Every structure is written in C-alpha cells, then in structure tokens.
Amino acid sequence: MSKSRTPSIKMVAERAGVSVATVSNVLNGKPTVSADFARRVNDAVRELGYVVDLGASRLRSRKTQLVGVVVPDLTNPMFASFVSTLEHLARLDDYDLVVVSARNDAEEEADRLRKIRAWRPAGLIVIPCDGAFAERLPTGFFAPVVLADRIPDAAGFDLIAVDNGPAAGAIAAHLDGQGYRDCMVVGSSLSISNVRERWEGVRAAVKRMHVEMLEIGIDDANGAQRLEERLRRRPLPGALFSLDHGTTLLTYRTMAEIGLSVPEDLAFASFDDMEWMQLVAPGITAVRQPIEEMAEQAWALLLRRMTGSAGKPVTRRLRCAVEIRGSTPRSPLEEAGNVKLGGKKWKLQDEPYSPE
Amino acid sequence: MSKSRTPSIKMVAERAGVSVATVSNVLNGKPTVSADFARRVNDAVRELGYVVDLGASRLRSRKTQLVGVVVPDLTNPMFASFVSTLEHLARLDDYDLVVVSARNDAEEEADRLRKIRAWRPAGLIVIPCDGAFAERLPTGFFAPVVLADRIPDAAGFDLIAVDNGPAAGAIAAHLDGQGYRDCMVVGSSLSISNVRERWEGVRAAVKRMHVEMLEIGIDDANGAQRLEERLRRRPLPGALFSLDHGTTLLTYRTMAEIGLSVPEDLAFASFDDMEWMQLVAPGITAVRQPIEEMAEQAWALLLRRMTGSAGKPVTRRLRCAVEIRGSTPRSPLEEAGNVKLGGKKWKLQDEPYSPE
C-alpha cells in the first residue's frame, strides 16, 4: 500500500509544502531560512525518517568527507585497535571511514586500493603489506596518503611509525646485560620493514651476545617446521626474541608443545605486547607499541594534508615502551624478579629519525 | 599544468573518441559493443587510470551492492574475526561493506545506524549492543536486517546465534561432574542476551552444584571492585565460570593479582575461547564459538533476503564446542589430566531453537 521507498528530499519538500532547495538549505544549516519554514521542514523530516543520500550529496557538492583505511589484517589486535581509534577520531571530525583489510596479500591490497578509489576518498591511511606499496597505488589518484607502521621502499610518503630499531635494541641490550651469551631472533619476514628494522636494531645494540636470525614467513607451515627443528636441536640458544605478534604466538605455542619451559630452558621476549603476556607465568618481557597514538598522529597528519597543507613528506617515529617481566631473568638460572622498567609515557621524538 | 582532477567517464570517452554511453557499455560488459571499440575504450581507461565513481553509478543505477555492518567493539577479537570473515565473503559476491563499531554504547549505535543509512545499503548485519535494538533502527528503513550473536527483545528479525544455553550448561555439568559443590558465575551484564542465556543454561544444567551469579558490568570499575572483594572473602567457591571474553580477562587478571592460583585455589572456565587460553598453564577450559560460521550464515541469510526471498524471520543456532583443559580438574585436588572433549565439528542445529 504505502510507497515503500526510502524517502527522498523531494518527498520531504512536498510534505512540508516547500521547495527542495529550501529543504536542502534547512538541512545544511544555511542561515537564510525563516524559523517557520525551518520548523515545517524539520517536522516533515522527522515524520518521514528522512536521511540524506550521501552518494548524491557528495556527487553534487564535491565535498567528500570520506577517508579510506587499508590494513593488512583486521584480526591482528594491533591493527584492530588502530582502526578502532581511527574510527573514533574520524567521527569527531565528521568524516566517514571505509575500512578494508588486505589479508596479508599484496595482490589483494592492490585490488582493494583500486576499489577504494571508486569511493573517491579525500585521503587514505594505509598500513602496507610490504615495501612495494608505491607500485600498487593506482595512477590518477590525487588524494593525500599517510602510511603507518611500515616503511615503503619508495620515498615521498608521509609516514607514522615507531622507533623499531632502538626499541628492539633495548630488548637485546637487556638480554645481553642479563648475561645471555647467544640469542635467536625470530620474525615473520625481513621483507616487512619493521621486522627488518627491529633485526637491525638488535644487531646494532648487542655487545657480547651472539645473535642469529630465523625467518619463518607469514602463515608458512614450512617456516613453522624449521622453527620446531631448531628448537629440538641442541644446544639451545640462551634466549629467544620474537619480532612480531604472529611469530610470538607461534613460537610460544611451539615451545609449550615441545616441552620447553620459560625461563628455565630459555629466556623469551617479544616485540608487540599483548594482553595475555601479563597473564601467563612468568609474564613475558615485551616491547609495547603506542598504537593508539600512532592512529592519532596518522589522523592528525592526514587531516592537515586534506585541508590543504602542502610541504615535504614527513616521517615521525613514536617511542615504544619496554616491559621487563619474568621471562627474561638473570642468566644462570638466577631469579631476577619482576623489575618494571616501563611506565614512562609515550613521547614523540622531535628529531628526524634516520635508521642507518 | 595537467588537469589534476580524477578522471571521469567523459574524459575517457573523449580520449577514446566514442560516446560516454559506449564507455559505460564496455565497462559494464554489455555485449553490444564491437571488439574494436572495446579495445579503444579499455586503452583509454588504462592510460587515464579511470575508475568508476561508485556514488554516481549507484545513484543512477539504483543497484546498491553495499551492506552495512555494525558491531559493538572492533577490538574484541571475536568481532574482529566476524567482520574479517564477512568482508571476505562480501568480496566474493561482489559487495562492498561499510563497517562501523558502536563502542559498546547504545546511543552511539543509534547514531551509527542513522549514519549508515545515508549510504543506502542494500542490507544490514548487526551485532546489537543490547536487547533494545529494534527501537534504534531508524524509521523509513526498508532494507533487510540480519542480527547476529545477540537476541533482540522484539521479535521479527532474522537471527544467527550460538546455542549459549546448552553450551554453558555443558560446562556447568562438567564442573558438577568433576565434583565441585559450588560455583560462582561471573558475567558483564544480564541485559546482554547471550550472557543471560548462558546463565540460564547453567542453572538448568546443574544437578548438585550450587551456583551464584555476579554481574560486573562492562568497563565498570565498581564491578571490578565487587569481584575483587568476593575473591578475597572466604570461603571461596570451588569453581569460577566466566561468561564472556571481557569478564574472563578481568577475572583471570584479578585472580593473579590477589595471588589465587588455578586450579589449586579454585577451578576456572570461560565462555569464549581465546588463543592465549591454550598458552597459560594449565590451559583454560572454555567454550569455543563458531564465529566464522556465524559470519557465513549471517552473510548467506542476508544475501537471500537481499535477492528477494521473503518469508518469516528465521532463527538459527550454531553449536559450540567445549574444550576441557587443565583448569578444571577433578575436585578434591585430584589431577584429572588434559582430557580433550572437543574436536567435534560445528554443526548447525536443524530444529528451531526455543530458549524457554
């Protein structure tokens, strides 16, 4: 019976007995409309449950309060938190977000980027799958892009990341200082820039300790098997340092399956601090990243770019905190207790950061 | 110098020396266009990096391959996983997704729903904040809605959820069978339907064991304090059963802080199985929800509705698996070992489910 179609501005105008232009003016808060007419329009809007059609509105006004967000994997708690913060901030500034995940696949990322372009976003925030991101950015795309967390091979992008090198170095120095003589460093892939930076940070920081690197890939059964083989071989390294969340999960589980216990058989530390790392006994020494602040900085930067601020690409490094816990006690089976070294607040480094 | 404006279909037409209608026909795979013209158009498209404007396309064609997704909290791994699966499925069917989170706030959910409406989605998948969802659904909204995970107070919606009652009951029966005489059940709030169903499932399943319920709210410092007080009071309950993810995290941490150990001081079980629950020692007995399948079912159902299938609202319950681990051994300090009761695959219940 009833015209079951979502109401348009025309229906509102009809019902209020005014022109569509007037309705539009009321809805957009133009001051040139009388109180009486405004009331009539608002009544009609309420009665019909009218909501503007964003597509049409955007098309005509050419003002697109919309930004695209691309992350490698939504199920990674780090990225989920990143997106969630971003969403909140965007809302405060009255922007909409289109979020997509690339499922850790470069090709899918390229595909998603092309698709997101169809939305005509005013800007983009991307955590790229790998360094070759620049090649995947579609041609003919003129909106500002802010990269986060991972560094692209090509220069020319705004970037917000953490001080991977120094933070990983701090863990390495800690292990070194606790008296460990050799440390195995495990990470998904050195082709991911922050893993690479962390590994380099480790190498730069160690004094006496011997370090070796093991790449196990991302979702790679083969890599998992290599890890297990190494953990079964003797002698074991004195300490294990895992460079990213996925790797930590895999490593910790593998150790448990094999029957290795932390810290009796080997010490263990992780880049990326997750909630459960305080729940296991002993707690796991970890680098905590200021993920919310990363989102805040990324948003602030993109907002500046979208509102016309030109200028050279900016790189910002945020400082990580190190949480020392029971998984890395003094080396020769001597109990060191739960020294809390963290607690200092995040702080933006003012100096430009140069990893080399 | 160069017209730095994102290319439109008109520019493509010009460049290819054809009409815009022809470009549109080529892009939409209409068969009535000669190979020669198609090539010219495709060349122009590639050279300009043209991508269709979704807003305009949708506006004209009125075919909106778009669905909105609303979840209470993106940082909850369950929901993140739900969204991620959904995103994948949508892509396969060539739909776009607009995802928003309500941050556990009913008012914000209402706001987000209104906003999402402006996108003119063809359908909605919602995990509602609470039972009063129906009141927040904007008027004049005619797209199909599929609810997931939580049951609304009002009838009339399609719903995909898990068998909260029986699953929680299975845990309760297990504790009962292990010889515990009293069990404290902790949950965020009985106003959330699945928490309520789980609690009712517990009460229905216990035979000899005495159970008491403690609500601690969601992000409620007051509730956390009540929990701590209870855990310091003696006598302790023999077992603790936590009914949702957030509560489990809080409870487990609180126990550790107070110095209570599982299972020596009390047994512990959780609804919602998280990765770390296998990593702590002993592992935590938990109900594992088929979250991916929930997403699959929700998507399949919505797709059917969007393609015109009418009919009465459907309710589906998916079966959970129970993972028995070391945190719930035989009662009087007797080691029960790590019996693995799970492993059966998820299975859709064919019978309509009635909680009463």
Next chain:
DNA sequence: AGCTTACAATAAAACGTTTCACCAGAGTTT
C-alpha cells in the same frame, strides 16, 4: 509615490553515471 535594498524562497542547472529510445546503415526477406 517612486526607487533602491534586503530578504526569503524557488526554479533550474549541474555533479558522473546508467539507461532508454532512437538512428543510420547493412543485410535479409518478400
């Protein structure tokens, strides 16, 4: 009273697409 100003409201154009009706020309049937 005339003549300008100021204001409130509107008609119509425009945004980038898709779709519909139409057209020219070539082939096919009488």
Next chain:
DNA sequence: AAACTCTGGTGAAACGTTTTATTGTAAGCT
C-alpha cells in the same frame, strides 16, 4: 526494389542532491 529486421552506436533523460541565479515581496529612502 520495397519493406523489413538486425547491429553497433549515440543523444538525452534520469537518479537525489547542492548551488547559482532569479524572482517576488516588503521595508527603507528620498
């Protein structure tokens, strides 16, 4: 050869908005 039917292509209308230019009316000046 006239009358059809295809075939591949196009101009123009339409989608739901916002914006610009225009109109009509009332008030403020001489």
